[in-house]
Amino acid sequence: MKAIDRCLELAKISESSYGTLRTFLSEAMRSCYELVGGWMREAGMSVSVDSAGNLRGVFAGTGTKTLLMGSHLDTVENAGAFDGILGVIIALELVEGLNGRRLPFNIEVIGFSEEEGVRFGVPFIGSRGFVGTLDDELLNRKDAAGISVADAIRAYGFSQDAKQNQPFAFFEFHIEQGPVLDSANEAVGIVDAIAGQSRVSVKFIGAANHAGTTPMSLRRDTLACAAEWILAVEERAKSSSGLVATVGRIQAVPGLSNVISGETTVSLDVRHASDQARENAVLELRNQAAAIAKKRNLSMNWTEQLDQPATSLDEQVIAILQAAALKEGITARKMTSGAGHDAMILAPTIPSAMLFVRSPGGISHDPAETVRAEDVAVALRIGRNVIDYLEGSLKI
Amino acid sequence: MKAIDRCLELAKISESSYGTLRTFLSEAMRSCYELVGGWMREAGMSVSVDSAGNLRGVFAGTGTKTLLMGSHLDTVENAGAFDGILGVIIALELVEGLNGRRLPFNIEVIGFSEEEGVRFGVPFIGSRGFVGTLDDELLNRKDAAGISVADAIRAYGFSQDAKQNQPFAFFEFHIEQGPVLDSANEAVGIVDAIAGQSRVSVKFIGAANHAGTTPMSLRRDTLACAAEWILAVEERAKSSSGLVATVGRIQAVPGLSNVISGETTVSLDVRHASDQARENAVLELRNQAAAIAKKRNLSMNWTEQLDQPATSLDEQVIAILQAAALKEGITARKMTSGAGHDAMILAPTIPSAMLFVRSPGGISHDPAETVRAEDVAVALRIGRNVIDYLEGSLKI
Numbered sequence: 029m030k031a032i033d034r035c036l037e038l039a040k041i042s043e044s045s046y047g048t049l050r051t052f053l054s055e056a057m058r059s060c061y062e063l064v065g066g067w068m069r070e071a072g073m074s075v076s077v078d079s080a081g082n083l084r085g086v087f088a089g090t091g092t093k094t095l096l097m098g099s100h101l102d103t104v105e106n107a108g109a110f111d112g113i114l115g116v117i118i119a120l121e122l123v124e125g126l127n128g129r130r131l132p133f134n135i136e137v138i139g140f141s142e143e144e145g146v147r148f149g150v151p152f153i154g155s156r157g158f159v160g161t162l163d164d165e166l167l168n169r170k171d172a173a174g175i176s177v178a179d180a181i182r183a184y185g186f187s188q189d190a191k192q193n194q195p196f197a198f199f200e201f202h203i204e205q206g207p208v209l210d211s212a213n214e215a216v217g218i219v220d221a222i223a224g225q226s227r228v229s230v231k232f233i234g235a236a237n238h239a240g241t242t243p244m245s246l247r248r249d250t251l252a253c254a255a256e257w258i259l260a261v262e263e264r265a266k267s268s269s270g271l272v273a274t275v276g277r278i279q280a281v282p283g284l285s286n287v288i289s290g291e292t293t294v295s296l297d298v299r300h301a302s303d304q305a306r307e308n309a310v311l312e313l314r315n316q317a318a319a320i321a322k323k324r325n326l327s328m329n330w331t332e333q334l335d336q337p338a339t340s341l342d343e344q345v346i347a348i349l350q351a352a353a354l355k356e357g358i359t360a361r362k363m364t365s366g367a368g369h370d371a372m373i374l375a376p377t378i379p380s381a382m383l384f385v386r387s388p389g390g391i392s393h394d395p396a397e398t399v400r401a402e403d404v405a406v407a408l409r410i411g412r413n414v415i416d417y418l419e420g421s422l423k424i
Numbered sequence: 425m426k427a428i429d430r431c432l433e434l435a436k437i438s439e440s441s442y443g444t445l446r447t448f449l450s451e452a453m454r455s456c457y458e459l460v461g462g463w464m465r466e467a468g469m470s471v472s473v474d475s476a477g478n479l480r481g482v483f484a485g486t487g488t489k490t491l492l493m494g495s496h497l498d499t500v501e502n503a504g505a506f507d508g509i510l511g512v513i514i515a516l517e518l519v520e521g522l523n524g525r526r527l528p529f530n531i532e533v534i535g536f537s538e539e540e541g542v543r544f545g546v547p548f549i550g551s552r553g554f555v556g557t558l559d560d561e562l563l564n565r566k567d568a569a570g571i572s573v574a575d576a577i578r579a580y581g582f583s584q585d586a587k588q589n590q591p592f593a594f595f596e597f598h599i600e601q602g603p604v605l606d607s608a609n610e611a612v613g614i615v616d617a618i619a620g621q622s623r624v625s626v627k628f629i630g631a632a633n634h635a636g637t638t639p640m641s642l643r644r645d646t647l648a649c650a651a652e653w654i655l656a657v658e659e660r661a662k663s664s665s666g667l668v669a670t671v672g673r674i675q676a677v678p679g680l681s682n683v684i685s686g687e688t689t690v691s692l693d694v695r696h697a698s699d700q701a702r703e704n705a706v707l708e709l710r711n712q713a714a715a716i717a718k719k720r721n722l723s724m725n726w727t728e729q730l731d732q733p734a735t736s737l738d739e740q741v742i743a744i745l746q747a748a749a750l751k752e753g754i755t756a757r758k759m760t761s762g763a764g765h766d767a768m769i770l771a772p773t774i775p776s777a778m779l780f781v782r783s784p785g786g787i788s789h790d791p792a793e794t795v796r797a798e799d800v801a802v803a804l805r806i807g808r809n810v811i812d813y814l815e816g817s818l819k820i
Contacts, residue, residue: 206637223636227681237786239670239693240619240762241602244662246786251671255654262648266640274635275647277681278674285623285673285691295681297635366636390633390642 029401031117031408038063038101038117039109047106047395052142052153053081053184060101064116064139071124073137079186080157081141083116086134087123094134095418096195096378097122097411099202100143100154100370108397112143114385114404115201122411131419136195140370147171147180155373197345198380199414200371201407203399207390208363215403216410218349219382220362222372223272223299224338226310230257230317231329236282236290251280251289253324260316261296264309271309272366273298301364303337339372342379349381352413356406383407425797427513427804434459434497434513435505443502443791448538448549449477449580456497460512460535467520469533475582476553477537479512482530483519490530491814492591492774493518493807495598496539496550496766504793508539510781510800511597518807527815532591536766543567543576551769593741594776595810596767597803599795603786604759611799612806614745615778616758618768619668619695620734622706626653626713627725632678632686647676647685649720656712657692660705667705668762669694697760699733735768738775745777748809752802779803 039048041063043056050056061083065075068085075085083101086094099115119137140158145151148169156162167178175183204210209217234248258275265273277295296313300306314330321328346362353360363384365372371380386403389396435444437459439452446452457479461471464481471481479497482490495511515533536554541547544565552558563574571579600606605613630644654671661669673691692709696702710726717724742758749756759780761768767776782799785792 204637205634206639207633207642208637208639211642225636237603238601238763238788239672240621240668240695240764241600241604241788242668242762242786243602243604244658244668246603246607249658249670251674252654252658255651255658255671258648258651259655262640262645262651272636272638272640274645274682274684275651276635276676276683276685277679278647278676280672280674283673285693286670287672288670289672297681299636366638367634368636390638392634392637 029404031114031121031404032399032401034067034117035109035113038113044105048103048109049105049107049146050101050103051147052102053180057081057102057141061139064101064120067120068137071120072128073123077186078157079181080154080162081181081184081186082154082158083139083141085120085137087126087137089131089133089135091132091134094136094195096136096138096198097200098138098140099200100140102142102144102146104144104146104393106395108392108394110203110397110399111205111392112202114203114399118201118404118407118411121408122415125412131415133196133418135415143370148177151368152370152373153177155370159374159377161373195378197342198371198374198378199345199349199411200369200380200382201411202369202382202384203392203397204384204387205367205390205392206387209384209386210388210390212361214361215386215400215406216353216358217361217363217384218346218353219365219371219384220341220346221301222339222341222365222368223301224303224306225334225336226296226298226306226332227334228296228310229293229331229333230296231291231293232321232326233291233329234324234326235288237288239286239288242288247288248325249288250292250326253320253326254278254292254294256320257317258294260320261313264313268305268309270302270364271298271300271305273309273313299366301338306338339375341371341375341381345379345381348414348417349383349410352410352417355413356409358406383410425800427510427517427800428795428797430463430513431505431509434509435503440501444499444505445501445503445542446497446499447543448498449576453477453498453537457535460497460516463516464533467516468524469519473582474553475577476550476558477577477580477582478550478554479535479537481516481533483522483533485527485530487528487530490532490591492532492534492594493596494534494536495596496536498536498538498540498542500540500542500789502791504788504790506599506793506795507601507788508536508598510599510795514597514800514803514807517804518811521808527811529592529814531811539766544573547764548766548769549573551766555770555773557769591774593738594767594770594774595741595745595807596765596776596778597807598765598778598780599788599793600780600783601763601786601788602783605780605782606784606786608757610757611782611796611802612749612754613757613759613780614742614749615761615767615780616737616742617697618735618737618761618764619697620699620702621730621732622692622694622702622728623730624692624706625689625727625729626692627687627689628717628722629687629725630720630722631684633684635682635684638684643684644721645684646688646722649716649722650674650688650690652716653713654690656716657709660709664701664705666760667694667696667701669705669709695762697734702734735771737767737771737777741775741777744810744813745779745806748806748813751809752805754802779806
């Protein structure tokens, strides 16, 4: 299938000899722009790279308003071929499918330059540039080589300003990166919200004692305390619909097999489409951490590191996607995205929604990431239905 | 108090500028031998360093048999002043207390050269040399500088062979290194067994997935699995008298706050005076690990790293210590040592027992390690009673 072949071809363009890696404004990204930009031109689009490094192809219509479609072209380290890229290629092929036929609106296909946050440790540089929220703090941020975002942008060379006329809607097609559609055996889903996220670092402080000479009753074991709380985190999330809560990082000090852990630090990641539900969970988990620590005669430090609100996507754009799916006989489930996406950055100022394409096995950020050809075909048909609908009914 | 002052003086003899450190056959150890050896000579003892590096002072009696007393002179990194050293100094002061009076037996005071295992990663080199169980594997073992045990011994220079006439009994006085006596407000305890020890590495294998996009019901979270098992370990040990079980080391991979842990490895340390009780516990914990992993659709690898049997100390030597304590009005508790000691190495061939001296706060292997002067005085009086008893009643 052409779309999949193109994604696989792009996966070969890498700045690393170990798997696919394309970071913000890298030479690999320039090669990627040349290839995708070439396809855009062949489809009759005018192509530019804006001052935030985003690749932008405009297929001019008969009117002045613009429909925006696309996703990002950068990758994580040792990436798969489809995360982000598939959404750009689908948008491109939707334009190709017009065979040069002009619509009453422009279609702009965007390949955002930076979504994953690899080079500067901060994600969404491309989409933040697009909506004009790149602040000085971010522009002065430096990569591992000491080059700032601003310097990297200056050195790269661009043909137009990132900020332009507002599109009237943004559609982002993207692999799910999770197992929900695959386990339900569904090709696509419609994202109606991006989950808000809390990140917390939790430290339990007790006493490091000899594992052989300290009776169980006299221990102040922080690893056992953390274990009790990790189970409470899991239990809390399981009992609350739509909530995910994860402890993924743990450090026990001194971390020796024959010494009771005197200090254990764990991470907490909590996400939900409702900020209230998320905040309630975080507060309860904080109280539970304190109670478990107290019961065990330990102390506990709670450090909130992130409190990012949920983003609701646009009801009208969601409704258009629903109708477009129904036309294919698909009642697409509405779902919350647990991961952040460019649509999250655009949504506050541009009516936006996302179509998720099934991720077999839920696998992403890994060379084993795949998509099914029949699912991509469904997504393409839904995209065509969206364009038809907008052409026929939207008052432009 | 003289004994405590001497321990504190010895703590200044270090090969590290950061706290006390004296490893096997180091220059610091040589200085330590000179100081302690000098005190031995002043007390009328003949002094030598044997071929395993042990400092040996013999106070000759009128008979040929030998009573052995002492402990070790090496330390861990950033050590306290009393672990091991106190037992050597108490033995020395018991000889000093004779004021030159000859007994019907020799008293040999031994300062073992190596108990902590710092330099070669293997403990008890001194006592293993003493009883003649230094094998080729250990003699060929190399330190961080690539020097073997055998080479280190050759380079150091010694005045006598380690192996000699068997002593008729060995008494080791040692700080408890645990909180039992302190929490019971008791000065001393009598060790009747050294716990056997199992060490296991347990790996849970699941799937590393995105913390935001993977619903709770579709996770194969190895850190949550490990947490459940860590609580089972704690519960099992709490419900079994005399058992201690510890998970002190944990590694979750990839160890990122936003990724569900796909692989978690933990250590298990189980100790008990009864090998049967210990083996039963290890088997049950293995079954529980397998059951918890299975319930969670994970796999589990169980790797036994150590299975060291318990050591019973000598009933007659224990009885002598009990009588000696009773003479001071003390009904000394019998206790299991959860940590290994030189007496464990000597016990199979030499009737041995240990007297534990209270460790305030249970603290050891730390500069904050202390002893109470009144407890050391009790230990010295008990030691004198032991010598009196042996002088009066033992058929030599």
